[in-house]
Amino acid sequence: MSRRSEVLVDADWVQDNLDNPAIAIVEVDEDTSAYEKNHIKNAIRIDWTKDLQDPVRRDFVDQEGFEKLLSAKGIANDTLVILYGGNNNWFASYAYWYFKLYGHENVKLLDGGRKKWELDARELVSEVPERTETSYQAKPQNKAIRAFRDDVVAAIGTQNLVDVRSPDEFSGKLLAPAHLPQEQSQRPGHVPTARNIPWSKNANDDGTFKSDDALKELYADEQVDLAKDTIAYCRIGERSALTWFVLHELLGVENVKNYDGSWTEYGSLVGVPIELGANK
Known part of the structure; x- marks a missing residue:
């Protein structure tokens, strides 16, 4: 039995849920400036170079840092996170792995990412949404x-x-x-x-x-x-x-x-x- 519905959503689903407050659409790109040019409506950004890496040593952001990041982004423990990005979801998949590493189960990828969205000629905007800060609690790393x-x-x-x-x-x-x-x-x-x-x-x-x-x-x-x-x-x-x-x-x-x-x-x-x- 396919697991796709558990870990993927398609562009139509995202289009129908752009204003759904229970989800967070998150863009993660190799080109960290792509979001600033345009993005899916109500999407927020995670900068993989700054947000997901330890600022001093070579390692991931630690559990406390991940909690602070998601809290500041307005993502709660029960938020459904939809990740997408350019180049076949290259860095969106990387972020997905981070979410799983710290125990956030309610996360999916937009199948096709930004590429499929653009090929479908769907709307991209420049407005940056505001989300209310949360008190996110991460789990220890899943080794x-x-x-x-x-x-x-x-x-x-x-x-x-x-x-x-x-x-x-x-x-x-x-x-x-x-x-x-x-x-x-x-x-x-x-x-x-x-x-x-x-x-x-x-x-x-x-x-x-x-x-x-x-x-x-x-x-x-x-x-x-x-x-x-x-x-x-x-x-x-x-x-x-x-x-x-x-x-x-x-x-x-x-x-x-x-x-x-x-x-x-x-x-x-x-x-x-x-x-x-x-x-x-």
Whole structure:
């Protein structure tokens, strides 16, 4: 049985609920200035670079920080949060994973995100809504959906490792997506035994997710046994959050984790195994 209705809404549903006070429509984009240009009516913004990251060390905003963020955004514990963004919901999926990490169950993605909304020629506005501050209470981090570097090393040859970066990043030709500075990790390549399934292959041309059958076929064709534990990674954990969403939330695969340290951490570790080249 499909889980889509539990974790996705379509553009028609959002259109019908734009003025519903029980929901919060939240835009999260790689381009943090996109919201300022225009956005879905009554949507608020989360800036992933400022709102979701620890201001000093490399880590997520902590539980108290997440509580302050959602309280200031007018999101209560019982608010239905609808996340969307550009580029096939790339960073919206990342934010979705954060919400799940801190125990907010009532959260869904707008299937297709901003891309589908724009293709449908639906209205975008510049007005910024006001929401009443709340007293949000987050739960401790759900470590069952988060992988750390030692988990990744232990998974080599025993679990599914899914590298969702581009083939050029996976093979070691690039350190980062082509449109970004080639920096951060000390070494190129990939984790040995990882399968390269770029995150964008999960989506249709209009930004919506492919069907369950098509997604299952995608991973089966790349020899990913979904009966095994799975760790997804990319460069900083945002693209792999979308793959985590597909496997865990859409397909209902239980033992899936996102390695948010991803290649910027692993590719800078001393002594860990690294491979170069394409999928074998």
